[in-house]
Amino acid sequence: MNVTITPSHVAGAARAPPSKSYTHRAILAAGYADEAIVRDALWSADTQATARTVELFGGDVDRHDDGTLEIDGFDGRPDVPADVIDCANSGTTMRLVTAAAALADGTSVLTGDESLRSRPQGPLLEALADLGVEADSTRGNGQAPLVVTGPLAGGEVSIPGDVSSQYITALLMAGAVTDEGIELDLETDLKSAPYVDITLEVLADFGVEAHKTETGFAVDGGQSYAPTGGEYAVPGDFSSISYPLAAGAIAAAEGETVRIEGAQPSAQGDSAIVEIVERMGADVDWNQDAGTIDVSRAPLSGIEVDVEDTPDLLPTIATLGAVADGDTHITNAEHVRYKETDRVSAMAEELGKMGVETTEKQDSLMIHGGASELEGATVSGRDDHRIIMALSLAGLVADGETTIEGADHVDVSFPGFFELLEELGVSLERRA
Numbered sequence: 049m050n051v052t053i054t055p056s057h058v059a060g061a062a063r064a065p066p067s068k069s070y071t072h073r074a075i076l077a078a079g080y081a082d083e084a085i086v087r088d089a090l091w092s093a094d095t096q097a098t099a100r101t102v103e104l105f106g107g108d109v110d111r112h113d114d115g116t117l118e119i120d121g122f123d124g125r126p127d128v129p130a131d132v133i134d135c136a137n138s139g140t141t142m143r144l145v146t147a148a149a150a151l152a153d154g155t156s157v158l159t160g161d162e163s164l165r166s167r168p169q170g171p172l173l174e175a176l177a178d179l180g181v182e183a184d185s186t187r188g189n190g191q192a193p194l195v196v197t198g199p200l201a202g203g204e205v206s207i208p209g210d211v212s213s214q215y216i217t218a219l220l221m222a223g224a225v226t227d228e229g230i231e232l233d234l235e236t237d238l239k240s241a242p243y244v245d246i247t248l249e250v251l252a253d254f255g256v257e258a259h260k261t262e263t264g265f266a267v268d269g270g271q272s273y274a275p276t277g278g279e280y281a282v283p284g285d286f287s288s289i290s291y292p293l294a295a296g297a298i299a300a301a302e303g304e305t306v307r308i309e310g311a312q313p314s315a316q317g318d319s320a321i322v323e324i325v326e327r328m329g330a331d332v333d334w335n336q337d338a339g340t341i342d343v344s345r346a347p348l349s350g351i352e353v354d355v356e357d358t359p360d361l362l363p364t365i366a367t368l369g370a371v372a373d374g375d376t377h378i379t380n381a382e383h384v385r386y387k388e389t390d391r392v393s394a395m396a397e398e399l400g401k402m403g404v405e406t407t408e409k410q411d412s413l414m415i416h417g418g419a420s421e422l423e424g425a426t427v428s429g430r431d432d433h434r435i436i437m438a439l440s441l442a443g444l445v446a447d448g449e450t451t452i453e454g455a456d457h458v459d460v461s462f463p464g465f466f467e468l469l470e471e472l473g474v475s476l477e478r479r480a
């Protein structure tokens with residue numbers, strides 16, 4: 049599907065979808081449990097890949113009409129899957145499930161779409177191999193398809209922290225049900241660190257203890273997953289909130305606000321988007337008790353933003369920077385190149401088609417904003433949900449129509465994204 053956006057003003061209220069990161073963890077944690085109810089779960093292409101895997105491991109995921117998931121777990125002992133595990137486009141699924149598969153007493157095969165089969169899995173495979181598991185990339189290049197033969201008993205292992213924090217999440221979640229537990233030593237500084245905080249929080253909510261150490265993280269073995277009261281509720285997603293928030297900051301109608309609901313504080317590093325938009329000059333009011341954020345349009349200025357902790361915000365910040373006056377310097381961004389696409393290049397090249405000048409370095413992106421009006425253009429969504437959503441925002445304030453090719457991939461994290469834009473007053477057209 050291609051989507052053509054006509055420049056539009058926005059106003060009104062929008063509800064954030066539930067957090068993708070919390071939902072993945074909650075579904076898998078419920079899988080590790082005997083049984084659990086997960087309320088307010090995100091039901092997107094990526095989280096469904098995790099749910100399918102829990103079923104391949106011998107669990108059952110039953111979705112009710114109100115979005116509640118009733119999950120029968122595999123109780124810490126995954127079956128050897130009866131089929132290949134297809135993680136589709138989801139990096140989180142592949143990393144978290146690779147470590148879970150290592151617990152099975154037999155062989156699991158994991159694959160995904162072309163994008164996922166090009167993303168780095170090597171450090172996780174090496175860590176599992178160091179822990180005594182056979183863990184291979186079929187092509188020997190550290191990428192999926194992966195073949196994993198357990199069982200994993202646990203132990204002490206070192207791993208880099210600058211490729212993906214998901215390796216750490218994966219090993220902590222699986223480590224809790226091993227015999228020996230897992231002690232992880234970080235070989236480098238940890239990027240995307242708040243995502244491990246989310247993991248520690250979800251583990252605690254499922255009665256599992258894991259903690260930071262002087263050199264990394266550790267989890268004792270022999271633990272059982274069980275959420276307090278049998279239930280777990282997923283909070284709103286701040287990466288997703290970044291899009292309506294940015295839409296309000298650049299395109300709210302004169303004298304109007306955009307209100308975002310479902311924005312209760314949580315461990316998500318991406319809640320930094322509130323402070324970033326504010327720092328650029330927008331008028332933002334976050335009522336943390338009510339979980340609402342009100343934003344209205346104001347002239348924006350370029351700023352420096354370090355995305356070490358918040359890689360998923362880069363596309364949104366790049367679009368904000370394109371609209372802002374002056375330079376926006378996005379630093380510490382090398383790990384943003386390992387996502388569904390290389391998002392540093394993707395945003396530089398696609399915004400370039402809209403007349404925006406950028407300077408790209410290996411670990412940073414400078415957006416030279418505000419020099420002239422953004423030009424409507426035909427741009428590629430790169431089959432990457434965040435690139436599609438960020439370019440849609442640029443289309444709101446461009447001169448003329450902007451067509452985003454391959455826009456269906458928003459289903460990965462934000463089904464209903466275009467419907468939400470329409471509710472806020474955006475005029476857009478979908479073409480098959």
Ligand SMILES: O=C(O)C1=C[C@@H](OP(=O)(O)O)[C@@H](O)[C@H](O)C1
Pocket residue numbers: 068069070140211212213214217239240243359360383
């Ligand atoms: O654990 C998670 O839920 C995620 C961790 C981050 O990835 P990296 O740790 O690979 O940077 C983030 O980009 C991704 O969207 C979700």
Ligand SMILES: C=C(OP(=O)(O)O)C(=O)O
Pocket residue numbers: 068094137138139140141360387388434461
């Ligand atoms: C990188 C992302 O997710 P994943 O790593 O799960 O594919 C994302 O949602 O931006």
